Amino acid sequence: MWKSKRKILEYSCLLFAVLLSPLANAASPAQPSPDDQQRILSGKYISTAADCVACHTAKGGAPYAGGYPIESPMGVIWSTNITPSKQYGIGSYTKEEFARAVREGVAKDGHHLYPAMPYTSYGQMTDQDISALYDYFMTQVKPVDVAPTQQTKLPFPFSVRTSMAGWNAIYSNAKPFVSNPQDSELINRGNYLVNALAHCAECHTPRTLLMGEDKSNPFAGAALGAWFAPNISSHKAAGIGGWADAELYAYLRTGHVAGKAQAAGPMAEAVEHSLQYLTDGDLNAIVAYLKQTKPLAVGDQQARYTFGQAASTETAMRGNAVLNVDPGWKVYSATCAACHGTKGEGTKSYPSLFNNTTTGAFTPDNLIATILYGVHRKIDGKDDIEMPGFGPQASYTERLSDQQIADVSNYVLTSFGNPQQKVTPKQIEVARQGGPESPLVAAARIGVPAAVIVLVLIVLAILVSRRRRSNNKAM
Template identity: 40%
Template sequence: MKKMLKGLGAALCVALPFIAQAPADAAAPSATGAADQTLVQRGAYLAQLGDCAACHTAPKGKPFAGGLPMNTPMGRIYVTNITPDARTGIGGYTQADFARALREGVAKDGHNLYPAMPYPSYAKVDDDDVKALYAFFMHGVAPVQQANRESDIKWPLNMRWPLMFWNMAFLEKGAYRDKPGKDVAWNRGAYLVQGLGHCGSCHTPRGVAFQESALDESGSAFLSGALLDGWFASNLTGEHNTGLGRWSDEDLRTFLKTGANRHASAFGAMTSVINNSTQAMSDQDVAAVSTYLKSLPPVGGTGAAAYTYDPQATKVSLDRPANDAGARVYTAYCMHCHGVDGHGFAPMLAPLAGNPNVLAKNASSLINVTLNGTGDLVIDGVPSPFPMPGFAAVLDDQQIADVLSFVRAGWNNGAPAVGAAEVAKLRQSTQAGR
């Protein structure tokens, strides 16, 4: 079975559908009376914690109606309709059907969902929260008749039946149980991070069959950072340089609520997480998540000495930019936002000195954000005034490699240089179809 699972790995990592289209003749669950609005409102909050809108609402589309295209190496997929429409959405799902899809990855008609939908995390969601989520999707979401589109993934990679063996090997069933010896805040934070927040889906490395290498803090790889879709999702452990070791509890809570703090700013998929999910968290839940994450011991990193700021060598280089190709690009395009001292103007403009994303061994996020910029952080309805612009049309591969190598060496960052070939590869993969 191990050999077969390895063969499935490439197929499993390319799709993100959630709940399948209901059969055309499916009848909506019968209503026994007016929905409990308190339960619906609680479900709406939980749906924000799960960031359901990020995947299931297309740009300019109706909420949760699906249709969002996602390019993969094997073909394009289209996220599904999870509104309560009985013919094209999940209106025909009973609460038991919904729970099975959410926590076991099996749709109403019995076919298996790709495990890129984070049901291994949602398996930890308790019965009360499943009930509230179901109430929200059935009574708090407007039904939208919008047919689901088939993916472009070709046979045999689009077969689903082998996924039952994947589930046998990697799905751990059962809701989260409080850990003895841990307080209420720690356990609440663990429940949110491991369950609805599904943080490990992006921030934990995956194995050859696309399984998360660890599902909780008992595994050494848990939340140690991972490459995903052209971005390197950051290390969330207590590692000093590339993780949260230098972040205070207040730093982390500020980042979750606003997407920026004195250390870093959100980019890539994390922008959507901030916009659609974490900024809506209650202060109590934000504190709980911070309590749990700050308890994780340091894992991963580069093995370098603990970072200390030293601007002198970089300042000298910037005083004579003609002697350094990266410094020339930096002075022309970067310095007015990120500063001679590398501190930027946090939290509005991200610092580069000591930024965990700059110090990371994998430079994919830096290359990607330099090429393509990042979307607006929108906090309380107000877009950020200074989003990172993309420079793909302005700078060539060598110039981007030069400036990023300069930044990664500057201010005592001490991170490895970036090669033009790395930039070219990400340019090709991220610019396709633009």
Template identity: 40%
Template structure:
């Protein structure tokens, strides 16, 4: 029973079909009437804010045609086609059908969607933006006839009806409403972060039923960082060490537009967010998001004193690497990019001294990126020249543990050491199927 409950919790995080396949004789609302191109263009921008392409476009696949495989503890699933094809996509959806799926997690045929489709966040999207998104998906996306693949998830974990009760407990219906006493920029930023941006889906811890522990700033856990799919999504509050407390407004805007700044570089799923979403945001919306995030009080810190840089002890270790296993690995594989001083060559090569990801309590992201590297940041069509390579085939578990422990202690970072067992666990989970 305990094992089944664990599996059920895991199933709730699966990004199963966003929209059900339309029947062959379905009406095609997309074919009726002339599209308002201004509305379609607006919807295209909103789809970028929602990062819809990241999940619904497979590598080398056609836009929004689905097919992206996702591994889960219960089996592999394939993301669905959300082009306006009437047979295999969402061409049979009316605007009301679309709105219900987007904001309530209920598909046209009445089946419930798993809450990894971030409808608890999209519930806050207002009617005008839903209309624009619908116009884009019906008139701005090319229809692709590509049948959806069935998942490998077996009964009873593939049952949907229990999600009705999940929605009753955790879904807060109703579009975002401006908060009194807050200015236009703050409210716009809150709307984007909590709604289309669905930042909390990754950056907010989950409860026992896989619900987000908080949906806005009124909850103390909101955006305080969370472990998800082998990565630790960073703390986005004003916490000084592992959060955004040392980031200026300009630092945050630069990161959202380029994926890198003087403090850190994007990796893991955040690379896709930068590539497909935030770099396309208007300067006004970037400023609004920064305004909102910078207003969040510090939460979820390590309890350590505020970080201050101190290179001396680390320099001594690097001068005598034979005496320190982590220093030996660092000098051989890391120092040429990240430097003796730990400052790297930001923003092209990430710093390690004071990097919020290095200072975080959970080292999962550091282990994962060391094992597997990260994809290219592609800004204005130009790939980053120095992506992080993976070392899974070069370094064993103990070597990776040693070098990450060295980095987390170095330059006064003061973060806990990493054990070889932690590395082995992530190696097994992230290398499976490669």
């Protein structure tokens, strides 16, 4: 009796499995050819690879319901609700309207989105992927019938959204990705992931005066508020040319490579929400693509992970008269040594501060930002990675002053990292405010040029709409 019941159960399981197998294949992110990938990857996977959730979810809020602040040099831009709520989200968007918003940065009602929404990258998304993504949002995402609490209010002239049309004319190019027949399938897949979905260039490519991507210096490194997204071109000293493929893979999968680098700040978010969930095939494709990018000698002249060694001034300091003690060492000894070791050697759980891209870089930005904001990263199946920040969010007793952070930075740089770097308290003050402001804002602040900026952008917009029209006529 029991046996036959089990047989029935087994048979029904088998039947079920057979019935479901086409579905399972369609959803399983195995490693098919790049062409197949586009067809079979589910919209959910595309959404993960494109990291929609990172920007469209408020801290502790419902997924995709918006209200996440994005610091831009022009001010804070708040993300919107993209759940399929008819009233507050994108529930009434048709597939075409959705495609236009994601690829061209124009909302259903015609208003222009700010490029904090990375439509300049998503512009390359294929029709199939957009279609799968739309179906995923409309059928799988739970509608949230609430508007985000904050709305974007940029100062004039940036409040004039129409001016984005002019900007788009120069910097946006919504053309679905086509494989380059000269490249292997792996490189093509990597190209699509890096440039269209995972939008690496949005952070790692320097910006022009008008805040567009500087296409002549792809992946050459760029400031990102208080953080710095380093050069990840294939250059051996300035970029990631000296990393082993397996190291790059591990960095993208976990955000950690012992004796080399860790992911903090915006990169930790990319790893946490998106990159750790990509298939092996896709991560390998990204690595292969990065390794063959044009090597750009911008930034570091010596590979940033090669600097420093274990060093301690502990005994010398302790034996010294109190007056001569390096104030940076004092902070280090009291605040950092417990985790990173008195010689900066780290432990099994905490990284060494020598052979660390953050202390060997040509800019101390990431060192300063790490001390101010800490490191926070969640990887599935592992303990959370947590370094406390010592900036404004720290408890009163743990907070460090601008002077203390400058001192400890200089101590770390001289003892373990790139000794040519020097940090001043002024730099800490700027980093606390989210990094230097855009030259555009500085110009607007002076007054007169504000009108000039708007005028230039609007003139550009008019030129573009003319060009579009004459294109249409020609067609």
